[in-house]
Amino acid sequence: MAQHSEQLNGIFQALADPTRRAVLGRLGKGPASISELAKPFDMALPSFMKHIQLLEESGWIRTHKEGRVRTCALQKKPFAAVETWLAEQRSLWEGRTDRLESFVTTLQKKEEPE
């Protein structure tokens, strides 16, 4: 598990920007064209396009061009990847709680400076 490490880099990197999170929010409601997505943002189109490209490279969206319009649609896989990471992390945390409990109960003599 979690051998997707390199993909996670991009997946999380993409989320580290409010513009991109907003785009994902918008796309949650359904597909949209580039210019439609760009409208809310006070930003030149080429700048905005970089965000789109990053979202596509990281797997958050898929795009395809028809005529002169490029349409963007959300992908679900990255969500699953994030949730998997969270679950793994949570299981570590909970495993630790278990161990801490048995540690406290059974061997209260050895102090671990961990």
Added chain:
Amino acid sequence: MAQHSEQLNGIFQALADPTRRAVLGRLGKGPASISELAKPFDMALPSFMKHIQLLEESGWIRTHKEGRVRTCALQKKPFAAVETWLAEQRSLWEGRTDRLESFVTTLQKKEEPE
């Protein structure tokens, strides 16, 4: 909801690096000192410290120094923030599915690409 936007930047940025994700993984098992955390990584200490600082600034860990040893411990709040974001996103998606359903059911004449 989601007015934590600036905090999310840091929270996700912190996850966009494998070293930092590994540190969080280690800390899931319990607190550790800087040098203990740094041991698995083939990296100079100052470089590693930057990761620790970023994790602390973004809220993923809390540290405190006792004597010459700085101990790091995981914080749970960022997990909650990530889960909240995921839940919001999912609700958008599902809201859309609902609408898509009624869309499919009631007006089946307009074809939507994707």
Added chain:
DNA sequence: CGAATGCTGAGCCATGGGGCTAAGTATGGT
């Protein structure tokens, strides 16, 4: 055809990220 629309590409700029070394400080052990 010609103009408007919707991107796209090239290139610049400033900032920040992730790595390094070298030297400094502070504590703990002998």
Added chain:
DNA sequence: ACCATACTTAGCCCCATGGCTCAGCATTCG
């Protein structure tokens, strides 16, 4: 006192990120 340990600070390097402009290209509309 002295040395080792455990960071910490300062500064440098290179490349990536996020923004811009200006010019180009393809499609659609009149």
